[in-house]
Amino acid sequence: MRSETDVAYNQRYLIIRDRLGEFPPAYSHFKKYLTSPRWASVTTDYCYADIDLPKFYDYIFELNNPNRYWQQRTVVRHAFLYHHKINRLEHGHAMHCLIEFPDNDAPLIFSELPINDGGVTMHSGIGLCTAGDWEYIHHNLTH
Numbered sequence: 001m002r003s004e005t006d007v008a009y010n011q012r013y014l015i016i017r018d019r020l021g022e023f024p025p026a027y028s029h030f031k032k033y034l035t036s037p038r039w040a041s042v043t044t045d046y047c048y049a050d051i052d053l054p055k056f057y058d059y060i061f062e063l064n065n066p067n068r069y070w071q072q073r074t075v076v077r078h079a080f081l082y083h084h085k086i087n088r089l090e091h092g093h094a095m096h097c098l099i100e101f102p103d104n105d106a107p108l109i110f111s112e113l114p115i116n117d118g119g120v121t122m123h124s125g126i127g128l129c130t131a132g133d134w135e136y137i138h139h140n141l142t143h
Contacts (some may be wrong), residue, residue, distance in 0.1 A: 002091040004049045010140035013129040014055075014076070014089070015045035015063065018116045020096050027085055030078065030098060037105035043116050044095050045125065051089040053079060058131040060107055064124035066141040070107045074128055075100045099128075 004012055020041045023030045033039035055076040061069035078098040079086050089095060101107075114121040129137050 002049045004051065007049050009133050009136035011048055011137075012133045013127040013137050014047065014057070016042045016097075016099075016113065016126040016128065017045050017094075017123055018043050018121070019110070019113045020116050023080070023096075026083075027080065033098060038101045040099045040101070040106050040110050042097055042099060042110075042113065044089070044097050046092050046094055047089045048091070049089075050091045051076075053077065053087055053089065055089065056130075057128040059127075059129050059134045060109065061127045061129075061138070062109060062124065063127050063141070066127075066138050068109070069138075070109075071131075072101065072107060073103050075102060076128075 020043055021034060023041075030041075034041055053076055057074045057076070059069055059071055060074060076089065076097050077100050079089055080096040081090060081093060086095075089097070099106075109126055113123050113126070127137070
């Protein structure tokens with residue numbers, strides 16, 4: 001198990017690559033969230049640590065242009081791995097996640113994500129991080 005404290009401050013961010021519109025059949029009731037502008041169904045890249053859910057983040061940023069960012073509370077509420085709902089993000093795994101934006105609608109950058117097509121269409125990625133790690137991450141990505 002790899003905890004967040006085992007990860008360097010400048011590497012503690014979750015990477016989102018694309019959107020997903022489907023849920024495993026047993027969890028199809030989650031589709032109701034897809035019509036709300038305060039929820040996003042996404043695929044994450046390989047997770048930086050084992051993280052219990054819900055996980056709260058404070059910053060959203062574009063990986064290839066970290067000067068394009070939003071300070072907005074974001075919550076990873078649900079995760080699915082191999083068609084099973086799990087209670088944490090698993091280190092080293094890409095997952096289907098349901099993300100909530102409790103205070104405002106999802107930032108525009110989420111609408112720029114492609115629909116998952118098996119990796120044919122790729123986005124540079126969106127990062128999520130906490131306020132405590134943002135300065136280190138931003139510095140690392142811009143220098």
